[in-house]
Amino acid sequence: MNQDSVKELLLRIENTELDFSVVFTGKKSKKVNGLYKPDSREILLHNRNFDSDNQLIYTAIHEYAHHLINESQGERYTGRVHNTDFWARFHGLLEKAEADGIYSIGLDTSPELAKLTEEIRSEYLEGNGRAMQQFGRLLVKAQQLCLEAGIRYEDYIDRVLKIPRSSAKSVIKVSSVEVNPAVGYDNMKMLSGISSAEKRAAAEQQLAAGHSPDMVKVSARRNPEPEDPRERLEKEKRRLEKTISMLTSRLEQVERSLGEM
Secondary structure, eight states, X not given: OOHHHHHHHHHHHSOOSSOOEEEEOOOOOXXXXXXXXXXXXXXXXXXXXXXXXXXXXXXXXXXXXXXXXXXXXXXXXXXXXXXXXXXXXXXXXXHHHHHTTSXXXXXXXXXXXXXXXXXXXXXXXXXXXXXXXXXXXXXXXXXXXXXHHTOOHHHIIIIIIOOOHHHHHHHHHHHTSOOOGGGOHHHHHHHHTOOOHHHHHXXXXXXXXXXXXXXXXXXXXXXXXXXXXXXXXXXHHHHHHHHHHHHHHHHHHXXXXXXXX
């Protein structure tokens, strides 16, 4: 796999109107596997870090996610920000790459890991989820008994159970909604924060379908895309104008550099 073939694969996953280049540094780095330079729109890959093409393409997709966000944000792009929106975009690209046979997480290559994964899911993720649901119900009962006994529930949480109040509140909230404990406690907390029962059910289905929590979070807060064809065209027009402006600026910089040589 060379630089050109990596670029071709990335464009197969998702096209971009903002040109970019892929550069193999020929180096081995202990700090990072790759990086994206927004000013020059270069994806740098420390190709000596990888033992397989699959590992290399994973990092290439990571850096390509930065490029696509750079394209969509333009002057507002803040560089290498690994926030929820970034991880959602990255994981979405990985899903596309897997569907197209470009990348594979490779669990099927390790039966032992696959077996361990099922144990973690059933015994710990789901088991802990069920335990926390029951814990929340017991805290609700404790809250009522404190009230009946004239005991401050906050003092009971602070000095008897010795758990943070915020944690107790989260556990109670999780126990108050119907969610599948198989998604794990952290995802149960995320789902319980979605007020709409319809959106919460849709988010749970997305998790069951294999979407990452970050993808689900972004999807839950995202407004539907406008259906009006004119709005879609105007949005595309603004994006193209932004791209042309950035390319024109870069062309002027190159011409100035050439003139100074």
